[in-house]
Amino acid sequence: MAKIHTPIPSLKLNDGTSMPMLGYGTGTAWYKKTDTGLDQACIDSIKLAIGLDYTHLDGAEVYKTEPELGIAIKESGVPREKLYVVTKVLNAKEDVEGSLKTSLKKLQLDYVDLYLIHQPFWAKSDEELQSSWAEMEKLKEAGLTKSIGVSNYLQNHLEAVLKTAKVVPACNQIEFHPYLQHPGLLDFHKKHGIATTAYGPLSAATKAKPGPTDDFLAALAKKYAVSEGEISLRWCIDQDVVPITTSGKEQRLSDYLRAATFKLTPAEIKEMNELGQQKHYRGFWGHIFSEDDRS
Numbered sequence: 001m002a003k004i005h006t007p008i009p010s011l012k013l014n015d016g017t018s019m020p021m022l023g024y025g026t027g028t029a030w031y032k033k034t035d036t037g038l039d040q041a042c043i044d045s046i047k048l049a050i051g052l053d054y055t056h057l058d059g060a061e062v063y064k065t066e067p068e069l070g071i072a073i074k075e076s077g078v079p080r081e082k083l084y085v086v087t088k089v090l091n092a093k094e095d096v097e098g099s100l101k102t103s104l105k106k107l108q109l110d111y112v113d114l115y116l117i118h119q120p121f122w123a124k125s126d127e128e129l130q131s132s133w134a135e136m137e138k139l140k141e142a143g144l145t146k147s148i149g150v151s152n153y154l155q156n157h158l159e160a161v162l163k164t165a166k167v168v169p170a171c172n173q174i175e176f177h178p179y180l181q182h183p184g185l186l187d188f189h190k191k192h193g194i195a196t197t198a199y200g201p202l203s204a205a206t207k208a209k210p211g212p213t214d215d216f217l218a219a220l221a222k223k224y225a226v227s228e229g230e231i232s233l234r235w236c237i238d239q240d241v242v243p244i245t246t247s248g249k250e251q252r253l254s255d256y257l258r259a260a261t262f263k264l265t266p267a268e269i270k271e272m273n274e275l276g277q278q279k280h281y282r283g284f285w286g287h288i289f290s291e292d293d294r295s
């Protein structure tokens with residue numbers, strides 16, 4: 001398949017590093033409940049994504065796909081430094097350094113670009129959030145990761161971390177789409193220089209349908225001659241949010257790169273946001289977040 005050569009833009013993070021503004025995720029479509037051995041389809045899909053020019057690769061220890069990610073990176077032939085590799089520790093109460101070292105071994109890498117605490121819900125107190133963050137700071141200092149960040153943190157979790165942090169989290173990876181816009185949390189991120197990365201970015205165009213954005217998504221897709229998925233990705237990028245998507249389908253992966261080829265107008269973003277606010281949808285962690293956690 002021919003490559004689309006409009007480069008994916010990068011977002012400058014608060015530690016001076018740059019993050020490619022479209023990620024390929026190895027979680028939802030490839031997640032293994034139990035360790036069933038290497039998944040060749042997952043390896044092939046990651047290699048395909050890298051071949052298409054996806055450089056931002058999102059993993060996590062809990063997905064059990066780090067070995068596949070490591071093999072795909074090796075076999076892709078793309079130099080390590082051209083890739084942006086992310087992984088996550090699920091429960092930062094335990095040995096965070098040991099978790100990262102295990103992940104690096106599985107990934108066959110010396111360092112990751114970004115290491116995230118996957119979620120804050122293991123912590124029973126602010127002190128636990130703060131001491132786990134201090135452990136993350138040591139990993140950055142040791143060069144095992146270029147950047148450190150968090151995922152699924154609410155404003156109160158970030159406030160606790162920031163009280164004692166020497167390094168401000170580089171990003172917070174959250175579920176983000178028109179039906180889950182977190183306006184308060186995004187303002188807080190901006191105020192503190194924390195980048196937002198988005199999982200579930202396609203939700204309004206896929207599993208959260210039908211909904212109030214349906215007609216507008218369709219109209220924008222027609223206007224820009226792209227799919228509703230690409231509109232959803234661009235809606236993130238135009239708000240400085242980095243979407244992480246995934247697909248086992250080559251055509252979809254290739255098409256998503258067209259999100260780099262156009263720009264929504266401020267009026268279109270405003271209208272999408274207003275329509276999206278008429279519905280609430282959360283696809284992940286719903287058993288843990290309360291219905292009030294929409295900020």
Ligand SMILES: NC(=O)C1=CN([C@@H]2O[C@H](COP(=O)(O)OP(=O)(O)OC[C@H]3O[C@@H](n4cnc5c(N)ncnc54)[C@H](O)[C@@H]3O)[C@@H](O)[C@H]2O)C=CC1
Binds near residue numbers: 152198207247284
């Ligand atoms: N930090 C966290 O707690 C979480 C992180 N993630 C990360 O984000 C990545 C992407 O998350 P997703 O929710 O999968 O992102 P997404 O919203 O981009 O959805 C991608 C899924 O939608 C499906 N899809 C695409 N086009 C479609 C269409 N036209 N009709 C129907 N279905 C379609 C794809 O097959 C794929 O399974 C994960 O792989 C993982 O790396 C995901 C969930 C939670």
Ligand SMILES: O=CCc1c[nH]c2ccccc12
Binds near residue numbers: 028031060063284
């Ligand atoms: O990262 C979020 C999605 C996900 C996929 N598999 C698991 C297992 C445990 C927590 C979250 C997830």
